[in-house]
Amino acid sequence: MPLSQDAIAAITAAVDAQFEDQVDFLQDIVRAPSLRGEEAGVQGIVEKALKGRGYDVETYPLDVAVLKDHPAYSPATIDYADTFNVAGRKTPATSSGRSLILNAHVDVVPTANPDFWTHPPFSATRVGDWLYGRGAGDMKAGLTANLFAVDAIEAAGFRLQAPLEVQSVIDEEVTGNGTAAAIQRGARADAVLIPEPTDEELTYANSGVIKFRITVQGVPAHPREPDSGLSAIEAAFLVIKELRGLEARWNAERLDHAGFDKLSNPASMNIGTISGGEWQSSIPFECTFEGRIGFYPGDRPEDRMAAFEQALNGLGSLDPRLEKANPRLEWTGTCQAGYRLAEGTDAEKLLAAAHGAVAGTSLQRSIMACYLDAALYMNHCGIPSLTYGPLSKNIHGIDECVSLPSLKRVTKTIALFTAGWCGIAPE
Numbered sequence: 001m002p003l004s005q006d007a008i009a010a011i012t013a014a015v016d017a018q019f020e021d022q023v024d025f026l027q028d029i030v031r032a033p034s035l036r037g038e039e040a041g042v043q044g045i046v047e048k049a050l051k052g053r054g055y056d057v058e059t060y061p062l063d064v065a066v067l068k069d070h071p072a073y074s075p076a077t078i079d080y081a082d083t084f085n086v087a088g089r090k091t092p093a094t095s096s097g098r099s100l101i102l103n104a105h106v107d108v109v110p111t112a113n114p115d116f117w118t119h120p121p122f123s124a125t126r127v128g129d130w131l132y133g134r135g136a137g138d139m140k141a142g143l144t145a146n147l148f149a150v151d152a153i154e155a156a157g158f159r160l161q162a163p164l165e166v167q168s169v170i171d172e173e174v175t176g177n178g179t180a181a182a183i184q185r186g187a188r189a190d191a192v193l194i195p196e197p198t199d200e201e202l203t204y205a206n207s208g209v210i211k212f213r214i215t216v217q218g219v220p221a222h223p224r225e226p227d228s229g230l231s232a233i234e235a236a237f238l239v240i241k242e243l244r245g246l247e248a249r250w251n252a253e254r255l256d257h258a259g260f261d262k263l264s265n266p267a268s269m270n271i272g273t274i275s276g277g278e279w280q281s282s283i284p285f286e287c288t289f290e291g292r293i294g295f296y297p298g299d300r301p302e303d304r305m306a307a308f309e310q311a312l313n314g315l316g317s318l319d320p321r322l323e324k325a326n327p328r329l330e331w332t333g334t335c336q337a338g339y340r341l342a343e344g345t346d347a348e349k350l351l352a353a354a355h356g357a358v359a360g361t362s363l364q365r366s367i368m369a370c371y372l373d374a375a376l377y378m379n380h381c382g383i384p385s386l387t388y389g390p391l392s393k394n395i396h397g398i399d400e401c402v403s404l405p406s407l408k409r410v411t412k413t414i415a416l417f418t419a420g421w422c423g424i425a426p427e
Contacts, residue, residue: 003420007158008357011419012412014152019408022148023131025049026407027124029140030133034106039083039170042106042140046168047086049147055088055166062170062181072180072376074211074334076171085178086168087187090150090160097162097423098190101383102150102414103179103373104143105172108135109396116398130393130401137392137402142195143168145389145407149415153424161423165189172373174211174333179373183380191347191421192377193414195389200355200406200413201364202348203387205259205340207266207294209371210305211333214239214289214312216276217326221283229283233276235325236287240271242318246311250295257296259367266369269293290332294369297338305335334371339378339385347384347421354416355388358409388413 003011032042043059050057062080067073111121111134119125121134131141146166153160165187169178196203216236221229250267254260269291276287295304309329316323341348343365352363374385391406393399 003416003424007156007419007424008416010156011152011415012358014155015148015408015412015415018148018151018155022144022411023126023404025147026131026136026141026144027126029106029143030124030131030136031122033122034108034135035110036107036171036174037078037080037083039106043084043086043168043170046106046143050086050088050166053151055090058087059084060181060185062177067177067181067184070180070184072176072183072336072380074175074177074180074336075331076175076177077332080171083170085170085181087182088166089163091163092159092161095162097160098421099163100418100421101165101167101187101189101192102146102418103167103169103192103194104139104146105169105178105373106135106140106143107170107173108138109173112398118399129404131404132399132401134400137197137390137400138395139196139389141392141402141407142197142389145195145411145414149411149418152411152415153419157427158419158424159427160418161425163189164418164422169373176334176336176371176373176376179376183376188381189383192374192383192385193417194372194374194385194387195410195414196372196387197392197395197402198366198368198387198389199391200359200410201366201388202351203368203372203374204343204365205297205367206338206372206375207369208296208299208301208304208336208338209292209294209334210301210308210331211292211335212290212308213330213332215328216287217324218283218285218287219324220285223281223283226283230321230324232284232287232325235322236274236276236289238319238322239312239315239325239327240289242315243269243311246308247293250293253296260296263367263369266296267294268369292333295338297340299337301335301337305331336371336375337379339375341378341384341386345384347386350420351386351388351413351417354413354420357416358412
């Protein structure tokens with residue numbers, strides 16, 4: 001629904017007027033550490049904020065016993081008993097627009113050694129145009145953009161004309177099961193917008209991702225007789241080296257996938273953790289490492305998982321030292337397909353118009369070679385899903401930060417998109 005110039009001016013002015021409050025709220029939620037399984041504190045803040053704004057609020061834990069049979073589920077490795085999703089809904093008495101879900105996740109990745117941060121990782125320190133902190137960019141800034149975009153519409157004197165659901169979900173970084181639970185419980189809309197840190201571009205496609213844990217065995221021995229044993233740690237290094245060949249083969253397929261051919265490493269096998277050995281003076285018996293690898297939209301994760309397992313089982317023929325390693329594979333985390341949003345959907349056209357009205361530039365399209373919750377709505381619900389958010393630096397790294405001017409522009413864009421998509425009427 002086209003917005004009048006007066007409505008655009010009123011809504012964007014309302015974002016400006018409330019922006020310092022938005023930054024204060026962002027600092028509050030960054031200061032609430034929300035590592036995986038520890039999201040309850042920040043979710044309580046979000047729940048209170050939604051209730052104070054008149055949303056119908058629901059909180060619910062993730063029930064793996066129910067969720068595990070849904071295709072959006074990925075193998076969980078923790079108990080979700082101490083954390084929960086939050087959903088806030090606004091439903092007009094009569095609907096004349098199109099419904100919308102605004103989704104964001106609150107879980108964050110570990111900080112690494114906090115001594116190496118310029119500012120403590122959960123201090124939410126503001127320096128000039130940047131706000132520092134773990135989760136500031138990925139993606140608590142996006143959550144505030146969702147919340148304050150709707151605030152701006154209402155502060156400008158309008159009410160939405162279609163159902164809106166604001167979702168604050170958990171466990172996106174490892175599994176995506178927070179959004180999977182929302183889908184399993186029936187969350188549906190005519191479009192979804194997720195403000196991940198995309199540098200104000202529309203992410204229209206992502207890689208499928210499978211995450212794994214591999215345990216390698218060695219032959220324990222005393223270091224005075226090293227040749228009589230096999231170091232599980234060294235065997236793990238050999239396994240990783242041989243799996244790099246699989247990564248190279250999957251990367252070579254990028255030439256057959258438009259857009260991905262411009263990426264240097266769309267498969268991106270990353271080894272994120274490793275632990276092994278029992279004693280400094282013993283040849284180690286066991287070593288375990290965890291990682292992820294990507295593939296292309298249109299590929300079934302089950303097929304890629306089978307190919308990965310076949311490659312792992314064949315490593316002994318490539319290096320005789322690995323015949324004794326007996327690698328054991330577990331799937332631990334995201335096992336989901338990628339997606340591709342066709343160009344020219346109504347949702348993208350409206351987002352592009354909103355972006356242009358705020359930024360004065362055309363909306364650029366790009367690909368992320370990583371997991372995104374948009375894939376679940378696209379692949380399991382058939383809902384056009386837009387991933388669009390602010391400029392950030394060092395996400396998952398040291399000194400993560402988000403650009404506040406960019407956050408303000410994105411909040412305005414989301415506000416105009418939401419108003420245009422759902423439709424507005426004077427209060």
